Amino acid sequence: MNTVETNSGREIFAGPSRRGFLEGIGTTAFLLAFHLPVGPARAAGSPGGSGQFNAFLAIGEDDLVTAIIAQAEGGQGNSTGMTQIIAAELGAAWPRMRYRFTTERRPEYINPMLYEGLVLTAGSSSIPGFYDAMRRAAAATREMLVAAAAKKMRVNPGDLSVSESKVTHARSGRYLTFGQLAAAAAREAVPAEPRLRAREELPLIGQPLDRLDAAPKVDGSARFGLDLEAPGMLYAAVRHGRAYGSTVAAIDDAKAKTMPGIRLIMAVPQGVAVVADQYWQAVKALAEVQETYASHPNNDASSATVKAALRRGLEQPGTPTVGSHGDVAAGMKSAAKMLEAEFSMPFLSHACMEPVSCTARVDGNQV
């Protein structure tokens, strides 16, 4: 519950800055890896081909443009939105756009709004974080398509325009499609400073388009993290101790280890894990495992003790200020009225529908 305490006549408003918010979320909160379709998520048509121009897009000889997305789709529609950015700047026909996710690690996929060096999806930053980079990538590709078209048509590049997945010479009415140009354009020099379209040249931006990920999520073909399967894959069921930081002191697995399909029963950080050939076997055996936990200060933790600990932390000298706008001290002095407010939030779980899961490939000592 939020508390508001007013003790004098000054009003304080300290909304956290966007940047401050992003810095404050930590490395795990809002981190999404939900929807990982293997191929392009648009059901109809073939993939955009292998004609990858840069980190963000590929153009196939079949005229399909594939936006390449290194962000997870948590449901907010960023896969559609990021595809829209590419289509708008490039001049592609929307029905010929596709997208695919990538887990490739490239410096281009580091979101400039988030932590340096990490590829992650967090804090509603996919669109604002990649808007400029995707536009630059699409603009550079557009200029390469124009350069290739100018050579093929023997015309001045300045007389060509790009829209609806075509490069058109207006004066003669001739045009070449992206698919016809893709191979030649890929051999053109990559422009260092491509011209970005003006806002009025981007009619696709700001339009509420149908979601590209709706169909696979309606017919059951969309693949989520928990749906991943690999040959010979084993499944683990995990139980954590009730206190954060729990350590297992002893495990009684006498019955569990004799159960079908069980490969391994072990202590893991904060709890126990049963590894089996099938998930259900692991779950069933875990119910038969009895573990005891070492005593831990957090065993007695409650909302009240957490709140008290946070309050003690705030009262430490040198507690950093998370965000600040303008000259606060001067504002306080000159303000006619000051209100003080204290806001607190309980621990909140996102409680997303898909249970947290993780798949690891272990080859010898390599994970």
Place this chain on the structure above:
Amino acid sequence: MKLTVNGQERVLEGADPDMPLLWAIRDLLGLKGTKFGCGRALCGACTVHLDGQPVRSCSTSLADVEGRRVTTIEAISGPVAEAVKSAWIKNNVPQCGYCQSGQIMTAVALLESIPKPSGDEVNSAMSGNICRCGTYPRIRAAIADASKHLGQ
């Protein structure tokens, strides 16, 4: 252990009769469209049709479905299913999408039994299917659309 899944008779040799239908569908038969949410019949993500009726596959044991007919999201068909799926796409219902297989299975069963449900009937039929993205208004709109389409 024998059952019919999506029109095909499947034999699950040596399968544990205690195993929830969900894990047989997902892990033994490899049909991943049916989702594991809570494992306690509280969220509806695992909804499938058992002899045409919606059930929570996470809390239905294999022993209980021996010889019966199971339909999953991958194979749901017929005019009602097609109307529901089209309405879902037209209304851009899914966000993260994790609950949507279950939502659709429940909605199809509803319209199969009540072609023109009232608002209360929709709310009542769908109340066991949770969506953490909060797509409920679009789910209701899509059901209304599908119902209208089927009535034409």
